[in-house]
Amino acid sequence: MVDLGVIFRPQLPLERLRAMARAADEAGLAELWLWEDCFFDGGIATAAAALAWTGRLRVGVGVLPLPLRAVTLTAMEAASLHRLFPDRFILGGGHGVQEWMGQAGVRVDSPLTLLREYLTALRALLRGETVSTTGRYVRLTDVALERPPATPLPVLTAATGPRTLRLAGEVADGTVLTAATRPDTVRRARALIGEAGRTDPHRVVVYLHAAAGPDATARMRAELDRWREPMLPEYAREVTASTVAEAVANLAEAGADSVVLQPTADETDPAGFARWAAEEVRPLVS
Structure with missing residues (x-):
């Protein structure tokens, strides 16, 4: 069965992370994902806090902008979290939003070259190699x-375009896809990732727009307008636990190993959102 998770968005007050992490853990969700968007909160620090506040929940960072960190430092921090919280930390890294990387003074001429070199070295370090x-x-x-x-x-690693997806198949152990992803996009991504010819597992994580509460449909329309995305087919009539579960199932059938519900930016109760995902959406996912 597909793993179900939720996202703590960086727009939310950081002080609410503890309540959401504990709610997700206690309700039995599989994963909590954090974003290291510039220039909000640090992904490693917030992941460490969420892991310490919970007992079984897997916590992912989707994703660290790799140009901001030396590869050795990323390997050291990731290895520490993995040893302290065995098999609960999910490490994601990408080449970063180029505008933000420019602001930070770390933009490179070839983001894909950086991603290839960085992920290759990072995975080798984490395997204990010299x-x-x-x-x-x-x-x-x-x-x-x-x-x-x-x-x-x-x-x-995060990927959208064909070149990055092919690279993910070569040098990463899994791929994170944005909430703009549709089932047919998951299938195409799987095919491009598979061109690398590797036989080891490759985990595909897909974010999914979701909203809870009596005003969920209106809030979702406003959210998708901000992202300049069309309404999801499953949400054409209304956004409910049932239609969200349908969208989760469709992504899973297309090849998603994990579907992570992305709340709207105006979500006022992130802990309640996590409980809603676990108690109302998850039982409906076939």
Whole structure:
């Protein structure tokens, strides 16, 4: 069965993260995802807090803008969280929104080259290997973690276009797809990822727009207008637990391993949203 999760959006007050994480954990959701959008809250710090506040919930960062961090530091931080909270931290990294990377002074000429070099080195470090490389953007000399993960830590990446999806199939262990993704897009993504010819599992995580409450349909229309996206077919009449569950099932059938519900930016009760996802949506997902 598909794993169901929720997103704590960076627009929400950070002080509400604890309540949402605990609600998701207690209600039995599989995952909580955080965004490291510039220039909000740090993904590693918030993931560590959410992991410490919960007991079984997996916590993912989708995704870290990799140009902001040296690959060695990312490997050290990820390995620490994986050892402290075994098999509960989900590491995601991407080349970042180029406008933001420019503001931060770390924009590169070839984001895909950076992503290839970075993810290749990162995964090797997390496997406990000693890494030396002289790439265009990643340069390491005999670097090895003193405390590498005791068990495998998969590395996911964000991807939308064909080139990035093919690269994800080559150098990542999973892919994160945005809430603009439709079932046919998941199928195309799976096909492009599969062109790498790898036989090991490749986890596909898909975000899904969702809203709860009596005004859910109106709020969803406003949210999609902000994203300049059309209304989801499942939501054509109204947004309810049933129609959200239908959308989850359709994405799962198309190849999503995990569907993560993305609340609207004006959500006032993130903890209640997590409980609604677990108690009202999840039982309806076939």
